[in-house]
Amino acid sequence: MMSLQPEIDALCEAANRLLRLGLDGTPIYTDSFRELNADVYRQSETLFRKTASSDIEEAALCKALLMGYSATIYNHGDKDKKIQLVLDCSWNVLDRLPASLLKCQLLVACYAEVPEEELAKEAHAIIDSWNGKELTLEESEVIERLQLLEED
Incomplete structure (x- = not known):
């Protein structure tokens, strides 16, 4: 069975681009916005059917x-x-994952859909274990995302 990782990475990169569109002060053009939305949705639909x-x-x-x-x-x-x-699948796999960046990212993604305090609490526990080390870009991004969600 071939790895889904390249498709997963492509979807994450496109979704991040869509979520950050215009945050740097550049104008958002309707055609670009529509095209990126369609691309992210198409990639999501394709990956949804994969195992x-x-x-x-x-x-x-x-x-x-x-x-x-x-x-x-x-x-x-x-x-x-x-x-x-996807949330149902996430609940099942979260219990089998060790504390890691991936688990923290999944907890935060679930928290974005279902703002249950236990999800944020578990994500914070993983984040707290990173104290004293230099954070990677992905670690910094998940911390930022969780903070934004908690502020809302």
Whole structure:
């Protein structure tokens, strides 16, 4: 079975680009916004039909799908049902993951959909374990995302 990681990475990168569109002060053009939204939604729909080969890949897939569906404005009438299915899958895989960046990212992605304090608390516990070390870009981004969600 081939790894889904390249597709997962592509979706995460596109969803991040969509979520950050215009934050740097550059204008947002309608055509670019629509095109990126359509691309993220298409990638999400394609990955939704795929099956992961391990817990790590399943967690990464769930994280990417939650990010993708959350970032896009498109919905063909079944997006909420798909998000719920991804959340159900996430609950199952979270229990099998060790404390890690991926687990923290998945917790934060779930928290964005279901703002349950236990999710944020567990994410904070992982983040607290990073104290005293230089943070990677991904670690900094997940901390920033969690803070933004908690402020809302």
